[in-house]
Amino acid sequence: MPDFDLVILGAGPAGTAAAMQARTLGLSVALVDKALFPRQKLCGGLVTGRCAAHLADIFGMQITTDLFETRRNFEFYLKDQSLGNLQDVPPLHLTIRWDFDHHLLKQALAAGAADFTGHRIEAFDFKENTIDLAKGEPLTYRLLIAADGVQSPTAKALFGKPFSQDTIGFALEVEGPSQAPTEATPIRIDFAAADWGYGWSFPKKSSTTIGLGGLHAQNPDMKLHLATYLDKLGTGKTAKVKGHFLPFGAPRPIPGKGNVLLAGDAAGLVDPITGEGIGYAIHSGALAAEAAKIALDQGGTHRALPLYTSATKPIRRSIAQARLLRPLIFSARLQPFFARTFATSTTLKRDYMHLLSGEMEYPALLRRTVLRLPRAALRYLSAAASGN
Ligand SMILES: Cc1cc2nc3c(=O)[nH]c(=O)nc-3n(C[C@H](O)[C@H](O)[C@H](O)COP(=O)(O)OP(=O)(O)OC[C@H]3O[C@@H](n4cnc5c(N)ncnc54)[C@H](O)[C@@H]3O)c2cc1C
Structure with missing residues (x-):
């Protein structure tokens, strides 16, 4: 029998959320990270309302002043x-990842995940469902959740490279x-x-x-x-x-291969306009654990990846819609129109805030932005023509 139902690689937000949800569902879990925590993670530490909702759902965590400053x-x-x-x-919340990630890890370990932090992955054997660590015995699993970040060694081992240079x-x-x-x-x-x-x-x-x-x-x-x-x-x-x-708008269409599920940055799940990734990491980690539980209960690990692919479809759809909107905001040609619309429309600015709070989704925002743009473009052109 394998050592663990799940080996989870990476103890950032995606990995700890996967571990937390898996323990809630009664699976045995090894949580592996090369770092000892607390560890540095380069990040703005902006936690949106959408992310706060996932923290509450999965970790039972509230926004408290010891970890967050609200703006x-x-x-x-x-x-x-x-x-x-x-x-x-x-409200939006600012945190320091050094403390935030450490807190999430402590919760996952308290929930019963076996602690393999401070262990770097040396090699994968996807056929034998085994990973070798730099020190200690190999770990065997029924399913592997790879939450090992944007440079994911797992995605590299599975697909040859962790991401494309064109879209990163x-x-x-x-x-x-x-x-x-x-x-x-x-x-x-x-x-x-x-x-x-x-x-x-x-x-x-x-x-x-x-x-x-x-x-x-x-x-x-x-x-x-x-x-x-x-x-x-x-x-x-x-x-x-x-x-x-x-990652900036090119998530993996199938987030994994065989018995391996990729979550968070390893699956490319970051908003390509706002750069928000913590919320998607937590959400996808939990969804990976849920797919694993269903597949293991049904006796077929091969079922996990299709279930997980389907569960994460709304996240990829949202990222695809953000990509449609992105040229309006970022391309040099359209940016003056967007800027003028944005500057003059409090409603549009509020819409963007509601996107971050999770009260609005991209299709509505895209529609509302585009509806405003032609008027702004006309105003812009007529002002330019009259020399104002
Ligand atoms: C400069 C910057 C600013 C950002 N600002 C924001 C922001 O304000 N708000 C927001 O929501 N998102 C932000 N993001 C995105 C956010 O940081 C990521 O989306 C998020 O950290 C993804 O979480 P994760 O758990 O998938 O990966 P990570 O947090 O990267 O965790 C991956 C873990 O895997 C471990 N690991 C890697 N390789 C190995 C190995 N070989 N063996 C064992 N363990 C390994 C690492 O040590 C790490 O702990 C920012 C990103 C950057 C670069």
């Missing part, structure tokens, strides 16, 4: 132009001095700070997380963009610049 104010810019600000939007995103981030934020201090978003991407400044108590990200292929000079952005924000001395890939 309700936003300001938007395009290059040097202010596109306006919004107050009293649905890349982001740079620094921690700047904290501006001692109050609840009224806004979160700042700068469209066009990077090409096909944006910049952000997230004010936290201990530091201000400043970053920018976009399509990697469109940004050969990301470091220069960051230097310009930091100058614009008048940021003082910052910690070291760090970079990381992030």
Whole structure:
């Protein structure tokens, strides 16, 4: 008999959510991560309302002040132009991944997952359902959930490479001095700070997380963009610049192979407009555990991948719809129309906030944006023609 029903690789949000849900469903779980926790993870740490709902569902977790700072104010810019600000939007929460991920891991371990953190994967044997770790005995499983991040060694072993260079995103981030934020201090978003991407400044108590990200292929000079952005924000001395890939709109159509299910970044599940990935990671991790439970109960591990593929379809559909909207927001040609519409429409700005809070989905947002665009385009053209 295998050692475990499930071996879960990666103890970030996707892996810990998979472990938590699997334990709730009564499966035996080994949770493996090369890192010892707490560990560094490059991330803005913005937790949306959508993500908060998954945290409550899967971890029974509330938004508490020990892990989160809540903000309700936003300001938007395009290059040097202010596109306006919004107050009293649905709450968004800022966290530090060092603490957040450690907290999730502790919950998964308390729920009974066997702790294999501090263990790097050395080799996979997908035929024998076994993985070799750098130290200790090999682990055998009935199903493997790979939540091992954007550079997923599992996806590389299964498919030859973890992602495509054409579609991958890349982001740079620094921690700047904290501006001692109050609840009224806004979160700042700068469209066009990077090409096909944006910049952000997230004010936290201990530091201000400043970053920018976009399509990697469109940004050969990301470091220069960051230097310009930091100058614009008048940021003082910052910690070291760090970079990381992030999936940006090209999820795997079949998230796995054989007895292996890919979750979170390993499956490419990040919103290609907002860059939000934590919520999708938690959701997909839990869905992978649920598919595993049904398949194992029905006595056929081969059933897990089709069940999981079908359960995650709405996430991929949402990402596909975001990709349709993306050129309106990020392409140099359409951006002036979008900026003008966005600057003049409080409703549209609020719609974007409702998307983040989980109260609106992309089809509605796409429709509402497009409906506004032709009018904005006409206004823009007529102003240009009259020299205003
Ligand atoms: C700069 C930046 C800013 C971001 N900001 C936000 C944000 O504000 N809000 C948001 O929602 N999303 C944000 N994201 C996206 C978000 O960070 C990811 O989508 C999220 O972390 C995915 O979770 P995950 O569990 O799939 O992977 P990860 O959190 O990357 O976890 C993967 C785990 O696998 C482990 N692992 C990897 N290889 C091995 C191996 N060989 N052996 C054992 N273990 C291994 C790693 O140690 C890691 O702990 C940002 C991303 C970047 C790059």
